[in-house]
Amino acid sequence: MENTLEEIRTLAQKKRAVILAHNYQVREVQEIADFVGDSLELSRKAKSTDAEIIVFAGVRFMAETAKILNPEKKVLLPRSEAGCQMAEMVNAEAVRRLRKEYPDAAFVAYVNTDAEVKAEVDVCCTSSNAVRVVAAQPNKRIVFLPDRNLASWVARQLPEKEIIPYDGYCYVHNRFNVEEVRLARERHPEAEILVHPEVPAPVSLLADKVLSTSGMLEYARTSPKSRFIIGTEEGILVRLLKENPKKAFFLLGSVKVCANMKRTSLKDILISLKEERHAVELPEELRKRASLALEKMISL
Numbered sequence: 649m650e651n652t653l654e655e656i657r658t659l660a661q662k663k664r665a666v667i668l669a670h671n672y673q674v675r676e677v678q679e680i681a682d683f684v685g686d687s688l689e690l691s692r693k694a695k696s697t698d699a700e701i702i703v704f705a706g707v708r709f710m711a712e713t714a715k716i717l718n719p720e721k722k723v724l725l726p727r728s729e730a731g732c733q734m735a736e737m738v739n740a741e742a743v744r745r746l747r748k749e750y751p752d753a754a755f756v757a758y759v760n761t762d763a764e765v766k767a768e769v770d771v772c773c774t775s776s777n778a779v780r781v782v783a784a785q786p787n788k789r790i791v792f793l794p795d796r797n798l799a800s801w802v803a804r805q806l807p808e809k810e811i812i813p814y815d816g817y818c819y820v821h822n823r824f825n826v827e828e829v830r831l832a833r834e835r836h837p838e839a840e841i842l843v844h845p846e847v848p849a850p851v852s853l854l855a856d857k858v859l860s861t862s863g864m865l866e867y868a869r870t871s872p873k874s875r876f877i878i879g880t881e882e883g884i885l886v887r888l889l890k891e892n893p894k895k896a897f898f899l900l901g902s903v904k905v906c907a908n909m910k911r912t913s914l915k916d917i918l919i920s921l922k923e924e925r926h927a928v929e930l931p932e933e934l935r936k937r938a939s940l941a942l943e944k945m946i947s948l
């Protein structure tokens with residue numbers, strides 16, 4: 649493993665490459681990355697980097713977002729099959745159909761979507777800025793897609809808006825349930841429960857805080873509390889434990905794993921850098937249209 653690490657570092661330096669990793673990646677990948685973060689932080693980083701190559705250790709929509717924001721850079725997704733099941737639940741045709749049904753609505757898409765969906769909507773959002781983005785829309789009516797759980801959480805924060813949710817969900821977060829919350833409270837009554845907004849509404853209603861992955865990291869770091877129950881994909885524990893060696897973290901219920909987030913290994917990163925595979929390519933016309941909704945989000 650030491651050899652692989654060394655080879656990655658040398659190659660990345662030689663090729664002026666930056667390695668970005670999502671908070672759910674496996675430990676070794678998080679450790680070799682130049683930057684680890686949530687979707688919004690990673691989009692921002694991808695936009696501001698002066699590296700020539702971006703190796704994206706995450707899932708396809710994240711690498712695609714980096715490419716949309718950085719057309720002149722080479723963006724590599726080490727495992728080309730690492731998709732997001734939620735992103736696959738909606739396509740451009742569905743958005744066009746809804747546009748006809750709700751002509752007076754603003755269309756807000758979670759970044760967990762393909763470029764073709766981003767190209768059809770008014771603005772994108774991530775779990776950390778969804779409320780801000782929706783609040784900033786002049787329309788009362790908002791079609792929010794694809795995550796019904798994030799939509800429902802946003803609707804609770806903004807009762808003045810009429811949120812029309814799409815019926816998508818994350819198969820990982822959708823598995824959290826209220827019985828897991830009840831048991832966790834019973835076992836650790838002193839701990840705070842932090843959940844991701846992709847969990848079902850009855851679960852987020854019972855939680856103490858609803859936060860993006862990096863929102864959880866920030867909260868745990870700055871909170872005077874010392875025990876937390878975490879309701880998201882288990883990869884987040886790598887940073888939670890590293891950044892808070894004196895605090896205790898328990899997973900909410902059974903261990904939840906996103907199979908696609910766990911595909912990328914150090915070896916994949918090395919091969920990807922060596923052979924410059926798999927480069928994300930998008931038709932320029934599509935990229936340009938998709939960039940409007942992303943740039944709008946970033947400017948907010």
Ligand code: 13P
Pocket residue numbers: 671685686687688760774775776818846859860861862
């Ligand atoms: P974050 O932006 O909170 O990291 O979430 C991304 C994601 O895919 C959650 O399932």
Ligand code: SF4
Pocket residue numbers: 707731732733734735760818819820821846881906907908909
């Ligand atoms: Fe997609 Fe869910 Fe995996 Fe996040 S955890 S990448 S939303 S399938």
